[in-house]
Amino acid sequence: MVACAAICGENRAMRVLVTYGGYSIDHPDAGGTLARAGLSAEMHPRQSDRTPDELSALIGDAVAVIADADPFNADVLERAANLRVIARTGVGLDSIDLEAATHHGVIVTVTPNVNNETVADHTLALILAVLRRVRLEDARVRAGGWRAFEEPLGQIHGRTVGLIGYGAIGRAVARRIEAFGARLLVHDPFVDAAEVELTALDDLLAQSDIVSLHLPLSPETLHVIDADALARMKPGAVLVNTARGPLVDQAALVEALVEGRLGGAGLDVFETEPPAGDAVLALDRIVASPHIGGISDAANLAMSRLATGSVLAALDGRAEGTVVNPDALRNAVWAR
Known part of the structure; x- marks a missing residue:
C-alpha cells in the first residue's frame, strides 16, 4: 500500500483526481487497483474546456491526476502543492506545461499505442x-x-x-x-x-x-x-x-x-x-463527433490500466515506462 501519512494525515486516503470520463473506475485493474493501494479516486469528467482556476479547485490536495486535456499551466502546477503525478490518458501534451511540471517535481506520463x-x-x-x-x-x-x-x-x-x-x-x-x-x-x-x-x-x-x-x-x-x-x-x-x-x-x-x-x-x-x-x-x-476518436471499450480499459500503473509507480518514487519528464524526480521534494 502507498504510504500517505506524510502529506495526508493518518486517517485520510490520498486523493486521485480523475478527469478522464472513460476511466474504468469500477474495473479491478484500474479503479479497484487504486482502492487496494489505499487511494481515493474522485471522478470529475471533463465535459468542456476548463479554466485553470476551475482545474486548481478540483485538484486541491490531490497527489495524482488521471487527466484528460485539462490546462496544467505553470500557475496550476504552482498551486498544486501535493501533486506528484499527472497521468495523461492518450499522448497529447499540448495542455501541460512540461517545463513547469518538471520544475515542481511533478511526473507526467502518457498512455501510448493503446488507441x-x-x-x-x-x-x-x-x-x-x-x-x-x-x-x-x-x-x-x-x-x-x-x-x-x-x-x-x-x-x-x-x-x-x-x-x-x-x-x-x-x-x-x-x-x-x-x-x-x-x-x-x-x-x-x-x-x-x-x-x-x-x-x-x-x-x-x-x-x-x-x-x-x-x-x-x-x-x-x-x-x-x-x-x-x-x-x-x-x-x-x-x-x-x-x-x-x-x-x-x-x-x-x-x-x-x-x-x-x-x-x-x-x-x-x-x-x-x-x-x-x-x-x-x-x-x-x-x-x-464529440472528440471520441480515441474512445472505445478496449482503448478505455487499456488507457485506464496504463494510467493506474503510472500513478502507482510515480507515488512509489519511480519514473519509468511512459514518463515523459524523468528529470522531475530530481526536483521532487517528496521523493527525497
Missing part, C-alpha cells in the same frame, strides 16, 4: 460519412424520402488521400487507406524518412481529394490549415480532423465550405470544445 487503431477507425468513419453523405441520407429516409441521383456520392477507391502527420496514428490510417485502393500522399514536418515518399505540403493540398490531419498541436502546427492552405486545396476536397481542433482555422473552414470551395469536412475536434452555437455546426457538409 491508435481506434482513432484510425474513427478517421475512416468520418471520411466515409462525408463522402457517402450518411448524415443527410439518414435524415432523408427518416423524413420519408428516398435516393436522389442528382446529389452525387463519393468513394475512397481510386481517389488521392493526403495525410498530414505520419506518426503511429497516421500510419494506422495509411494502412486502411491503401486497403481501399486509394493513392496515398504523406506530409510530416517532423519526419525525415518514412516507408512512403514524403510530399511537400503545397503539393499534397493541391492533389488530394481527401486531407486528414494527424499532427500534435504545437506553436508550429497551430492553424497549419489556415485560409491560405484551404485556398490551395483541390476544389471539392474533403478535410478530416481527428487530431486537435486548433490545427484548423475554423472560421476560415466555415468560409471555404459556405463558398462551396470544399466538398465537406469531418470533425472530431474543434477550436473550442464543445462547439455549441458555432457556425460550423450549421453547415450540412459537416459531419461532427
Whole structure:
C-alpha cells in the first residue's frame, strides 16, 4: 500500500483526481487497483474546456491526476502543492506545461499505442460519412424520402488521400487507406524518412481529394490549415480532423465550405470544445463527433490500466515506462 501519512494525515486516503470520463473506475485493474493501494479516486469528467482556476479547485490536495486535456499551466502546477503525478490518458501534451511540471517535481506520463487503431477507425468513419453523405441520407429516409441521383456520392477507391502527420496514428490510417485502393500522399514536418515518399505540403493540398490531419498541436502546427492552405486545396476536397481542433482555422473552414470551395469536412475536434452555437455546426457538409476518436471499450480499459500503473509507480518514487519528464524526480521534494 502507498504510504500517505506524510502529506495526508493518518486517517485520510490520498486523493486521485480523475478527469478522464472513460476511466474504468469500477474495473479491478484500474479503479479497484487504486482502492487496494489505499487511494481515493474522485471522478470529475471533463465535459468542456476548463479554466485553470476551475482545474486548481478540483485538484486541491490531490497527489495524482488521471487527466484528460485539462490546462496544467505553470500557475496550476504552482498551486498544486501535493501533486506528484499527472497521468495523461492518450499522448497529447499540448495542455501541460512540461517545463513547469518538471520544475515542481511533478511526473507526467502518457498512455501510448493503446488507441491508435481506434482513432484510425474513427478517421475512416468520418471520411466515409462525408463522402457517402450518411448524415443527410439518414435524415432523408427518416423524413420519408428516398435516393436522389442528382446529389452525387463519393468513394475512397481510386481517389488521392493526403495525410498530414505520419506518426503511429497516421500510419494506422495509411494502412486502411491503401486497403481501399486509394493513392496515398504523406506530409510530416517532423519526419525525415518514412516507408512512403514524403510530399511537400503545397503539393499534397493541391492533389488530394481527401486531407486528414494527424499532427500534435504545437506553436508550429497551430492553424497549419489556415485560409491560405484551404485556398490551395483541390476544389471539392474533403478535410478530416481527428487530431486537435486548433490545427484548423475554423472560421476560415466555415468560409471555404459556405463558398462551396470544399466538398465537406469531418470533425472530431474543434477550436473550442464543445462547439455549441458555432457556425460550423450549421453547415450540412459537416459531419461532427464529440472528440471520441480515441474512445472505445478496449482503448478505455487499456488507457485506464496504463494510467493506474503510472500513478502507482510515480507515488512509489519511480519514473519509468511512459514518463515523459524523468528529470522531475530530481526536483521532487517528496521523493527525497
